[in-house]
Amino acid sequence: MDRIRIRGGRDLRGSVRVSGSKNASLPIMAAVLLCDGPVVLRNIPDLKDIETMRGILRHLGVENHRERDGSLYLEVTDARADCAPYDLVRQMRASFVVLGALWARRGRAKVSYPGGCVLGHRPVDLHIKGLRSLGAVVHIEDGYVHAGGVVKGGSMFLGGNYGSTVLGTANVLMAAVLARGTTVIENAAMEPEVEDLCNFLNACGARITGIGGHCLVVEGVERLGGCEYSIIPDRIEAATYLAGALMTNSPITVEGARPAHMLAVLDRLQAAGAELEVGADYVRNVQRPDGRILAVDVTTLPYPGFPTDIQAQFMALMTRAEGVSIITEKVYPERFMHASELARLGANIRREGPSAIIQGTPRLSGAPVMASDLRASASLVLAGLVAEGRTDVRRVYHIDRGYERIEQKLQRLGADIERISEG
Numbered sequence: 001m002d003r004i005r006i007r008g009g010r011d012l013r014g015s016v017r018v019s020g021s022k023n024a025s026l027p028i029m030a031a032v033l034l035c036d037g038p039v040v041l042r043n044i045p046d047l048k049d050i051e052t053m054r055g056i057l058r059h060l061g062v063e064n065h066r067e068r069d070g071s072l073y074l075e076v077t078d079a080r081a082d083c084a085p086y087d088l089v090r091q092m093r094a095s096f097v098v099l100g101a102l103w104a105r106r107g108r109a110k111v112s113y114p115g116g117c118v119l120g121h122r123p124v125d126l127h128i129k130g131l132r133s134l135g136a137v138v139h140i141e142d143g144y145v146h147a148g149g150v151v152k153g154g155s156m157f158l159g160g161n162y163g164s165t166v167l168g169t170a171n172v173l174m175a176a177v178l179a180r181g182t183t184v185i186e187n188a189a190m191e192p193e194v195e196d197l198c199n200f201l202n203a204c205g206a207r208i209t210g211i212g213g214h215c216l217v218v219e220g221v222e223r224l225g226g227c228e229y230s231i232i233p234d235r236i237e238a239a240t241y242l243a244g245a246l247m248t249n250s251p252i253t254v255e256g257a258r259p260a261h262m263l264a265v266l267d268r269l270q271a272a273g274a275e276l277e278v279g280a281d282y283v284r285n286v287q288r289p290d291g292r293i294l295a296v297d298v299t300t301l302p303y304p305g306f307p308t309d310i311q312a313q314f315m316a317l318m319t320r321a322e323g324v325s326i327i328t329e330k331v332y333p334e335r336f337m338h339a340s341e342l343a344r345l346g347a348n349i350r351r352e353g354p355s356a357i358i359q360g361t362p363r364l365s366g367a368p369v370m371a372s373d374l375r376a377s378a379s380l381v382l383a384g385l386v387a388e389g390r391t392d393v394r395r396v397y398h399i400d401r402g403y404e405r406i407e408q409k410l411q412r413l414g415a416d417i418e419r420i421s422e423g
């Protein structure tokens, strides 16, 4: 199992380029199940989760390969399979997003019910409620969600106690585009990744309006064709590098970012003292003479609120702030596994229900730490950049799921970071 070793305290500078968004790529790849023609996707990142989705799609009869220029070619060559088995789905929860497309295009679907997850309880009741509103006959048997019946379309309110659902909205959309009637999704997730899926589907011939808003209207069409499409940049990756830039008080430019997708994060970074230059497709952190980091409170919320996927990295930043900050998780109230690992580096963090209270400290010191999930591992890498001495982050396979070549990108900025393979 690989580790990432960091020797903290280096001065960083330069530019880092953001990769394509993982969370936009995954549902768009699944949407190819709906398409009658070939699809070429540009800006798909080279990540473990993308490989997992490619494997699932291959199993479902979607031939796919990387072209020489890095784009991903996908085409349905065999439309008989209707089952996404446990062994594939358990590797990645996001694979549940094939359900809506399989049902709509192949008339029936059988997808393994996703299991537990380190972020806490993650039910799929809203996915099922949404599909039922479109006419699906759904039952759960042998650990599988079975969907059948005619896709008629319908109206629904797609929200629960934690707000909207990103992949639930994606699943419903993918079925609705081929429905016999019109669908209205109230309280649709507004994340840029959902917007990207809508734009992709429309490029293939779907008729979705209200894109980017909380009410999506979908007029069903008979078929979708293929298209060429470029995935949006990864706002979470961009925000991770900006948090690192502020933490190390480094003049770093994050290139290829889309600041309009990151307003809540930019707001909190500025409140914490960052001086940012924001262009159309870049954000630059300006080095400041004092390099102070101020304690600020953050509450995670569905988009356009502060993203849960940057909570752990922001917590790493707040361990270095002057004063006390409170981070409240309103999307995954249990998503705090990183807090105890940050404490191993000397951070002072206390849990109070869905909140963490962080007393900033001027000094962290390196230690061996364990990554529990993707974003937790990014927060540990950031903390390692400022900790004195050596930090070894174990279980880095988590980070490979969602950060393209992170150690190389950080090396290029001047970090003392290496991957140690242990066979």
Ligand code: EPU
Binding pocket: 023, 024, 026, 094, 121, 122, 123, 124, 125, 126, 127, 128, 160, 161, 162, 163, 164, 165, 166, 167, 168, 189, 193, 308, 309, 331, 332, 374, 375, 402
């Ligand atoms: N929820 C329900 N019922 C459902 C679905 C969701 O109660 O049927 C709850 C969840 O338990 C949670 C909230 O609703 O409390 C929001 O969950 P959502 O469904 O939006 O999450 P998701 O679609 O499964 C995606 C991202 C996650 C990201 C969340 C929230 C992908 C592949 N995953 O998950 O990304 O944290 O949205 O923004 O897009 C990550 O990249 O590290 C990651 C975990």
